[in-house]
Amino acid sequence: MVAKTAARAFVGPLFTPEWITTSVAYPKGLFYAIAPINFCPDKLQFLVKYMIPSMRSSWKYVDAAARVVKESLSHPSAGDAAHGVNGMLPEDKKKDYHLQGRAQLGLGIAAIRTTVRVICQVLFDLAEHPEYIPILRAELHGVAKFRDYSTWTVENLASLKKMDSFMKESMRLNGSGVSECPFPLTSRPKS
Numbered sequence: 001m002v003a004k005t006a007a008r009a010f011v012g013p014l015f016t017p018e019w020i021t022t023s024v025a026y027p028k029g030l031f032y033a034i035a036p037i038n039f040c041p042d043k044l045q046f047l048v049k050y051m052i053p054s055m056r057s058s059w060k061y062v063d064a065a066a067r068v069v070k071e072s073l074s075h076p077s078a079g080d081a082a083h084g085v086n087g088m089l090p091e092d093k094k095k096d097y098h099l100q101g102r103a104q105l106g107l108g109i110a111a112i113r114t115t116v117r118v119i120c121q122v123l124f125d126l127a128e129h130p131e132y133i134p135i136l137r138a139e140l141h142g143v144a145k146f147r148d149y150s151t152w153t154v155e156n157l158a159s160l161k162k163m164d165s166f167m168k169e170s171m172r173l174n175g176s177g178v179s180e181c182p183f184p185l186t187s188r189p190k191s
Contacts, residue, residue, distance in 0.1 A: 030055075069101045069104055121171070
């Protein structure tokens, strides 16, 4: 759900299942590649990256992202980040779809990982404090009686004050919402 929402924002309404797969799988491969590269001496890092399978798979995801960005840019802008990033580039970089694909994947890493962590934490907090469920449900049903929720908008969501407060308090109590690193962080040997 988060990946689909992010895809709509980043590459527009014509996003494909390939983009969803790419934006979800790319960070995992990249993060798992970074750890072994960081353990190598600086002078060997340029060579070691070619030997790590997860690094090679991340390059395939960049190729897929480049194809999706190129396809997205062939359609009129729908307020998506693909057109926004393209518009900020100098003319000589506007056809560099790999650069733009990496930019979109970077935005995806920031958006998807942190949003999923925040949503999971809010659900954990709600499970820990079930007394808030009827209150939040009543607010949702009460607001829905006066508005058409067949299409969710920012304005519709802004009317859910108690839900907003619950989510903000969850984020306040549980930190910044940045995902934990999938591997132990240790220092690398000196080169």
